[in-house]
Amino acid sequence: MSVRDIEAYISSFTHRDWQESNESDGPIRFALVGLGWWTRDKAMPAIENSTFCETTVVVSSSAEKANTVAAEHESVEIGITYEEFHEDSAADAYDAVYICTPNARHLEFVESAAKNGKAILCEKPMEATVERAEHIVDTCNAADATAMIAYRMHTEPAVRRARNLIDAGAIGDPVHVHGDMSQSILGWGREQWRLDSDLVGYGASVMDLGIYSVNTTRFILTADPIAVQSMMRSDHEYFTDVPDEVAAFSVAFEGGVYATCTASQNATLNSQLRIVGTEGSLLLEPAFHMSSSLCVTVGNATMDIDTEQVDQMEEEFDYFADCLLTDREPYANPEHGFVDMRALAAVYEAAETGETVDI
Template identity: 45%
Template sequence: MALEDAFADFTRRDWERESAAGTVRLAVVGIGGFARQRALPAIDAGAYCETTTLVTSSPDRATDVAETYDVDAVVDYDAFLAGDRADAYDAVYVATPNATHGRYAIAAADHGKHVICEKPLETTVDRAREIVDACADAGVTLMTAYRLQTEPTVRRTRELVRERAIGDVVQIHGGFSNPLLETAGPDTWRLDPALAGGGALVDLGIYPLNTVRFLLDREPTGVYATTHSSGGPFAAVDEHVAVQLEFGTDATASCTASFDAHASSRLELVGTDGKVHIESPFGGVVPQEMVVESGDVCMEYTGPSVDEVCEEFDYFGYCVLTGTTPEPDGADGLADLRVIEAAYESAETGCRVGLE
């Protein structure tokens, strides 16, 4: 593969293979910080989804959000579970704390609605499988919200890997850190293992973990992990985590995450004939900066920023409208949770954990 080809029409939506008419009406379940700051604006800016319903614990305090996005239906969680105003939406976006994903995703499926659910899909493999089964039984689309899989830089990197532009991938290094307490108080649900299902690995480490699996198109065969917490607000969860993944090839991957470090993200793939470096891949609005070395050739690409959240919702809407199964489906969400559970087992036992 010529490197010039990799950078040509860089931001193309290769998943947009046919025309799609109309929009998918979304109920946004949970309008916390991410939903207000990122998801709702992205849906509004996109082509294939529109917000028609808000689900919140305090409908009276959501009038400003409803007015901003011209949303007529605002209901509380109990009303949503009962199916009130279900005629106002076609699909739901679940953006509540992790341990509540199943409750709302399964209710949506029971009402015959498609589901896009934040990651991780749930807090355990068994609970996530209930979501997958409910959506399958209802015949509705289920997408785990892995927005990196819809982001151009990552998709172009997967093409480079598939075309062996850097030879056989031998090493992948991915890291994501964020000083959580600078933006959230110590009582945030992300530090409550009962609600979050874990700490830095579940909230941040899942980004490099899922991206590695996506790029290699392989499942890990083994995992070794270590975690560390300094106590205080982080006493109940992993504050820092390092995960080593093995695959059924020569490739290994190192994924790190931290709740208490300078904001940073990085991703690098090293192959037998070259490497790919992506600048700040996990930050939300990816700067579209990457460097590719292939043999004696080195090329750098810098393009306009792409809002991967907008890409994600347009991809979901397109899949629903065209009857296409999304790549980050329920099985993808289950696969990550299997690795996460194995990583926590490894951290507790100090031993490598094999994965079938």
């Protein structure tokens, strides 16, 4: 595929190629479970600016916090506690649930939402362990609940264009992938739940950050992981309860593609995903920290691909709502998320045993 062919191919794409609803449809009313900074600073503004969504209920462990947040937002009808949510309080005031609690608390809210017949948008990773993630899959299937794991990269225009280009053979056959995501959470305090193995699950960096490289590679290549190797360490006193202050791992994907990935919660802010093929390469840099940029190299020519700059959370919420309004299953359903959970567990097992672990 020549540079001119790639340019012509890219020009045919439109923003929100996934959208099937009309702008007059909706809204889907959301209950937001867990009112940490991500929900308040990222999710709520995204919903306020969205096409198909609105927040009508907020849910917190603290009644005072729930009421305070509710009072700050005009669309919110009521703030309730976790206990009140489990007791079906305010169930008539929302259509769908966004779950953004620590990983190990996702399952209980999925169970209550499914029991109430609500659609479910659950943050990634979908739970703290493979066993609990499998229970989410079973719960959603038993209730016939529409559910999605919140992989915001799936609606990022740069990532979608990369997927289209790979599918069109723009860089030939994919051969290997380099993925990285890092940030420092030391300023967040020692009580940060990502450093608590009872809440985060297997570890801090691969569970929270490494998953981006794994899942985005899956999405772009349309291939699943089949085996992993891994190394990790924790030296800083903040990371005594988790094994992966720093992690490096390799993933074998279907089709013979190998990915080398790194992740750390104690490094400078960085993210990238490079896919190298037999005839060229794609680079997403930055990749995962709420903005993405795509560059394509074929032969001696390199071109920056212009894509719509979007609020990734806004796109994610509108995509999920669009699926509900058109009665179709989201791409990242619980079964999709469960594949990642098995891969994450394998990464930690491989680091502990020093062996290659099949998935």
